[in-house]
Amino acid sequence: MSSIDAEASYATLLAQIRDAYGAAFGAADGPVLAGIHSGGAWLAERLARDLGAKFFGVVNVALHRDDYAKKGLHSQASPTSLPFDVDGRRIVLVDDVLHTGRTVRAAVNELYDYGRPAAIELAVLAERSGREMPIEARFIGVRAEVAADTTLVLERAGEMQFTFRTETRGD
Numbered sequence: 001m002s003s004i005d006a007e008a009s010y011a012t013l014l015a016q017i018r019d020a021y022g023a024a025f026g027a028a029d030g031p032v033l034a035g036i037h038s039g040g041a042w043l044a045e046r047l048a049r050d051l052g053a054k055f056f057g058v059v060n061v062a063l064h065r066d067d068y069a070k071k072g073l074h075s076q077a078s079p080t081s082l083p084f085d086v087d088g089r090r091i092v093l094v095d096d097v098l099h100t101g102r103t104v105r106a107a108v109n110e111l112y113d114y115g116r117p118a119a120i121e122l123a124v125l126a127e128r129s130g131r132e133m134p135i136e137a138r139f140i141g142v143r144a145e146v147a148a149d150t151t152l153v154l155e156r157a158g159e160m161q162f163t164f165r166t167e168t169r170g171d
């Protein structure tokens, strides 16, 4: 368990997206949600419900990871699934944690395999320092102070209850 309150972060994130887009997620040509497998997909599912979106996409970044050689295709179990036309859409890309930015870079490449979006905006439950890519989020649940040797992991308790856990490397 971490001292970072994932539920409070979720409420903040939801309010920011709702302030920006209101009921637009329900509109035929409105923005769409796409969550990065797996924590981002949990978030996108919950945001879709709370924002009145009829569907959400799931993005699997395995094929575009820059540590592909090391990690391989371990997370191919849940392939990318985008129940909307990517061409010309405004996509709110959702992930649990933004750290180096490498996962988001891979997710943008994956989205481009399906078409050319009008825009991609990033929404994250927690942002931490340590960026290695020129990537910033528009919507941020919490700016988390986490030690460099620590990983922040989202967990889902029950159907829709989030908590953060920290793991120190070497544990």
Ligand SMILES: O=P(O)(O)OC[C@H]1O[C@H](OP(=O)(O)OP(=O)(O)O)[C@H](O)[C@@H]1O
Pocket (backbone or CB within 6 Å): 036, 037, 038, 039, 040, 075, 095, 096, 097, 098, 099, 100, 101, 102, 103, 104
């Ligand atoms: O900005 P970054 O440095 O890329 O870090 C953020 C990513 O790291 C974690 O995923 P992880 O790579 O651990 O994979 P997982 O979701 O399969 O656990 C987290 O869920 C983010 O997707």
